Amino acid sequence: MKKIILIATCALNFSACARMDIAVNWADTFIAGRVDDYFDISSEQSKNLKKSLQGDFKKIKTDVLPQWIDSAKQLEKDVASNSLDEQKVHTAFDLVMSNVEHFTSHFSRTAVDFIASTDGDQLSYFQKSFKEKNEDDLKDIRSKKYEKNQKKRYFKYFEMFIGDLSKEQSALIEKHLQESPYPAELKIKNREHVFQVFMQKRAHPEELKNFVAQFSQQPDAFNLPEYNEAVKKYQVRLKSLLTQVLTTLSPAQKKELCDNLLEKVAQLEKIRGRS
Secondary structure, eight states: OHHHHHHHHHHHHHHHHSOHHHHHHTHHHHHHHHHHHHHOOOHHHHHHHHHHHHHHHHHHHHHTHHHHHHHHHHHHHHHHTTOOOHHHHHHHHHHHHHHHHHHGGGGHHHHHHHHHHOOHHHHHHHHHHHHHHHHHHHHHHHSTHHHHHHHHHHHHHHHHHHOSOOHHHHHHHHHHHHHSOOOHHHHHHHHHHHHHHHHHTTTOHHHHHHHHHHHHHOGGGGSOHHHHHHHHHHHHHHHHHHHHHHTTOOHHHHHHHHHHHHHHHHHHHHHHHTO
16 A cells, blocks of 8 residues: 555655664564554554565565665765766766655555455545545645744755755755745645545455555556656756755765765665675
């Protein structure tokens, strides 16, 4: 189901900025807990979901982690040798986006098996909880605090990897936030659109399973065209921001970034060693 896939992706996104070994080790429990929030699942469903997720993450350790490790090592070398340029930043960014876009496919079988195990009451529970979550998210986006929180988030992630920002770098981020905000409201509208497609399949179990399988393999195919276009434009501008910041690093920022990349590599290799 879509929520399993998105929650799994969020778990890995979290791991990219925290202790990855801890995040991955607890990912199955975290995801099962979040799925329970949306579906009110039984203990047997939770057990089966965790077991299936453990298999998914084991495969990810074998098939995906080596690519992440090589990419991080190459980026660290480029930064350390002062050879990081616009093209290399673009290559690294495109690789990350490609991994994100295809990441859901690793959970396809788990999502299909889970949705096949749900009953009518659980799907009704999901419909209610989904509506409440969407309404809460929309209120948050329209609140006065939203832009302020987005700004904090951007600065937090940049500073987490490269340390203190220069005035020029801070100004670039401020400009990006003002001129190229993420299409958050359109994302909510798109989420509702995909949800309605899902619910249309509710009365036909095989069609529902086929939808979940197809969605996990190619989620963009079910999006509103205007949302896909807006996200592409946003990514182009985000790539430009990253390029401008990463190609103007001070010596201290380069050291900070290299240290952080090497730390992430060590964590990834530790995770891979447990597969």
